Amino acid sequence: THFGEKIVAMDAKQDMVNAVFHGVADRYDLMNDLMSAGVHRLWKDAMVQELAPPKSGARPYRVLDMAGGTGDIAERIINASVGYAEVVVSDINSDMLRVGADRSKRWRYPAQASFVEANAEELPFPDNSFDAYTIAFGIRNVPRIQKALNEAHRVLKRGGRILVLEFSQVDVPGFDAVYKLYSDRVIPPMGKLVTGDAQPYQYFIESIRKFPAPPAFEGMLGQAGFKRVKHTSMTGNIATLFSGWKI
Ligand code: SAM
Secondary structure: OHHHHHHHHHHHHHHHHHHHHHHHHHHHHHHHHHHOOOHHHHHHHHHHHHHOOOOOOOOOOEEEEEOOOOOHHHHHHHHHOOOOOEEEEEEOOHHHHHHHHHHHOOOOOHHHEEEEEOEOOEOOOOOOOEEEEEEEOOHHHOOOHHHHHHHHHHHEEEEEEEEEEEEOOOOOOOHHHHHHHHHHHHHHHHHHHHHOOOHHHHHHHHHHHHOOOHHHHHHHHHHOOOEEEEEEEEOOOOEEEEEEEEO
């Protein structure tokens, strides 16, 4: 059936995404720095600044960092909370988590993080169990985005917040042409040089071009039940930070 074909296509997408991140896990952090000239650090800092995790409280502050990969967001959240926040770093890819768990031994507060292999579309966590859900540069890789957002809403407590950081389409006149040239001509060869394979970076560029524009993605957040949905564009629209609340 038509429906059956769609499921096969979704599974094929996830398999391809898994192969990409399996292949790059060990050099993922280096590639991020090279491809974004270090700017991904500023976007991640901005996300955590927007979250503003508490530094103390009557009860634990629990965050789920989904598609958390090598733990960049988790480390920042924990540091910003001066070791108060408890972050579950969750990712579908055990190689990315392994690199993250290894790296976390050298963090300032290593005991505040735990690493759980899971699919964003089907979370192994109870309802109403997190104060915040973060996902940075992860949602566009998930085949069924709406399903993942519904799951995010389910596991958040009332009063909980979702923050999504994702690449967007650059549409600033002049800058768009430069960005396209950079994406097509610089990123794949750079990827090949560092990881030995240009294919993953071809995927990377296409996945950004296919990701819904901010108003459409805000609609999906609303569909999942999130309120007070908003977005902020960063660095000439290269990245967008979305926010919503479960109230
Ligand atoms: N958040 C990290 C960061 O900002 O550096 C990692 C982002 S990396 C570009 C995307 C991550 O999404 C990969 O680690 C990949 O394994 C993960 N991912 C892809 N599909 C997923 C899914 N269905 N569920 C959970 N994680 C997924």
